[in-house]
Amino acid sequence: MSKLTAVIRGIEASVPEYELTNKELEKMVDTTEEWIMTRTGIHTRHILKGEGLGTSDMGADAVNKLLAKTNTKPEEVDMVICATVTPDMQFPATANIISDKCGIKNAFSFDLNAACSGFLYALATASKFIESGSHKKVIVVGADKMSSIVDYTDRTTCILFGDAAGAVLLEPSEEGLGIKDSILASDGAGRVYLHQKAGGSVKPASHETVDAREHYVYQEGQPVFKFAVSNMADVAVEIMEKNGLTSDDISWLVPHQANMRIIEATARRMGIKKEQVMINIAKYGNTTNATIPLCIWEWEKQLSKGDNLILAAFGGGFTWGSIYLKWGYDSQ
Numbered sequence: 001m002s003k004l005t006a007v008i009r010g011i012e013a014s015v016p017e018y019e020l021t022n023k024e025l026e027k028m029v030d031t032t033e034e035w036i037m038t039r040t041g042i043h044t045r046h047i048l049k050g051e052g053l054g055t056s057d058m059g060a061d062a063v064n065k066l067l068a069k070t071n072t073k074p075e076e077v078d079m080v081i082c083a084t085v086t087p088d089m090q091f092p093a094t095a096n097i098i099s100d101k102c103g104i105k106n107a108f109s110f111d112l113n114a115a116c117s118g119f120l121y122a123l124a125t126a127s128k129f130i131e132s133g134s135h136k137k138v139i140v141v142g143a144d145k146m147s148s149i150v151d152y153t154d155r156t157t158c159i160l161f162g163d164a165a166g167a168v169l170l171e172p173s174e175e176g177l178g179i180k181d182s183i184l185a186s187d188g189a190g191r192v193y194l195h196q197k198a199g200g201s202v203k204p205a206s207h208e209t210v211d212a213r214e215h216y217v218y219q220e221g222q223p224v225f226k227f228a229v230s231n232m233a234d235v236a237v238e239i240m241e242k243n244g245l246t247s248d249d250i251s252w253l254v255p256h257q258a259n260m261r262i263i264e265a266t267a268r269r270m271g272i273k274k275e276q277v278m279i280n281i282a283k284y285g286n287t288t289n290a291t292i293p294l295c296i297w298e299w300e301k302q303l304s305k306g307d308n309l310i311l312a313a314f315g316g317g318f319t320w321g322s323i324y325l326k327w328g329y330d331s332q
């Protein structure tokens with residue numbers, strides 16, 4: 001029997017309507033359109049507005065569209081992973097809530113937190129269940145409502161993040177398509193540079209933590225930038241070398257969208273031309289766990305069966321990683 005691999009059979013996304021532009025941010029904090037564009041490459045980000053709406057609403061919207069698009073009945077799905085840093089609530093898992101909202105009754109579902117590398121961690125985890133033969137229809141969701149943890153008085157972070165969700169359906173392939181290899185890494189020493197100070201078990205929510213604005217993203221941009229540039233490029237080059245790939249063999253680089261300069265540095269190190277890099281940071285900003293599926297979703301029609309894709313990410317933790325996959329279908 002030929003070896004099973006996990007192939008992406010379909011992709012969908014959910015992007016909230018409201019667009020927060022650089023011009024609007026100019027009115028909120030001491031910043032300029034020019035500073036934001038030159039330092040980050042971000043023009044707008046989408047924000048989920050509406051009382052009582054959370055990460056699971058965007059996740060469920062993406063999953064419902066994915067089920068319809070791939071002609072999959074909810075009861076056929078046997079596993080759901082949601083990568084997120086903005087769960088609806090501390091518990092239960094947002095993946096449980098998404099499953100419930102989508103009528104997925106026969107799956108086990110859980111959340112996975114690896115910050116901006118979460119979608120890659122979740123994809124690699126899901127692929128092992130498919131490769132073992134134990135699971136046949138697995139949904140991986142990358143979703144974040146970053147606006148729920150962004151301080152809109154802090155000009156160093158509020159310009160960066162947006163809200164969105166993306167979801168893929170993984171199934172077994174006997175043709176060698178799909179996820180071929182993954183390299184994942186983490187270093188908890190990096191936590192000091194990027195974290196949320198309160199709301200966890202070390203510092204539960206209190207009047208003091210709210211007054212001190214400790215429930216928002218805290219980031220020291222420069223050290224994160226430095227580690228992101230070197231680690232994301234290193235891991236992407238490592239996966240190429242490990243699999244005997246040259247830049248000519250790669251159809252697309254799919255990088256996490258945190259900063260245009262980090263994306264360009266990674267592509268340069270890999271020897272990939274800009275036209276082969278999926279870049280939509282200008283429209284969506286950094287949507288944390290949703291950046292990579294949002295890119296693949298937008299480029300889906302340009303992908304052909306057998307295309308080699310390299311996915312690469314870096315995020316809080318620190319966490320970083322790369323996945324090499326062969327695209328599974330022509331989508332004309």
Ligand code: UT7
Nearest residue numbers: 030031032035039116155156221222224225228258259315
């Ligand atoms: O996705 C998870 C991982 N996260 C990342 O990969 C983010 C990595 N870091 C970055 O992308 C960049 O460090 C930032 C975009 C966050 C910041 O860009 P930078 O070029 O590193 O700027 P900086 O932090 O060195 O700040 C330069 C100056 C400072 O002023 P002084 O000290 O030179 O007077 C900042 O106060 O720019 C100032 N500044 C701003 N000015 C206008 C910071 N934010 C702003 C702003 N508008 N929004």
